[in-house]
Amino acid sequence: MAPPTETLTAERILEATEEVLRRHGPAKATVVDVARALGVSHGSVYRHFRTKAALREAVTKRWLDRTAQKLAVIVAGDGAPEELLRAWLAALFEAKRHKAGDDPELFATYTVLTDENGTVVGEHIADLTGQLTRIITAGAGSGTFSVSDPAAAARAVFQATGRFHDPCYAREWTAPGVDEEFTAVVDLLIRGLSSPSP
Structure with a gap:
């Protein structure tokens, strides 16, 4: 239990909520459980998050956002657009695979929560495709990629690699040969982006 003198912040509440979700799962975790973990009243939690749905x-x-922030570092980095695209896709796959493998209980919980929060997921996908768009735009500007619509190309790349980041495929992420399959898909996409338009 947290010391009562410590200031209650939204970040502390979110950390406690994550732990409560890990322990109890999304069906049984309550705001009262979060408040108890923090040593405060549930009203204190509601002052930061007006509803249980808002907290979730x-x-x-x-x-x-943790994944998006890691990927943003790659987008901002130096390197040829092809290298950045490969690194970004590999980092996305690795981040999702680690989330699924390192903490399967929490990953299962978040799979339920992402199904509940379509708006948040939509914003996350828009953020990720925006990052891809920046990489592909840079590649088009340098002549590395031959695309007339980088945003459309980014959406296509994101969709084409879905097997390696969409949580519904999580069981396949540790299958034998999955890394080779990932590399083959990325190689194919890079060749497609680099090919002159007909």
Whole structure:
């Protein structure tokens, strides 16, 4: 239990919520459980998050944002567009695979929460495809990629690699040969982006 003198912040509440979700799962975790873990009244939690749904949405966003922030570092980095695209896709796959493998209980919980929070998921996908668009735009500008609509190409790349980041495929992420399959898909996409338009 947290010391009562410590200031209650939204971040502390989200950390506690994550732990409560890990322990109890999304069906049984309550705001009262979160408040108990923090050593405060449930009213104190509601002052930061007006409803249980708002709290669950915020904790889902926080979880998704961790991946987006790691990937944003790659987008901002130096390197040829092809290298950045490969690194970005590999980092996305690795981040999702780690989330599924390192903490399967929490991953299962977040799978339920992302199904509940379509808006948050939509914003996350828009953020990720926006990052891809920046990489592909840079590639088109340098002549590395031959695309007339980088945003459409980014959406296509994201969809084409779905097997390696969409949680519904999580059971396949540790299958023998999956890394080779990932590399083959990325190689194919890079060749497609680099090919002159007809």
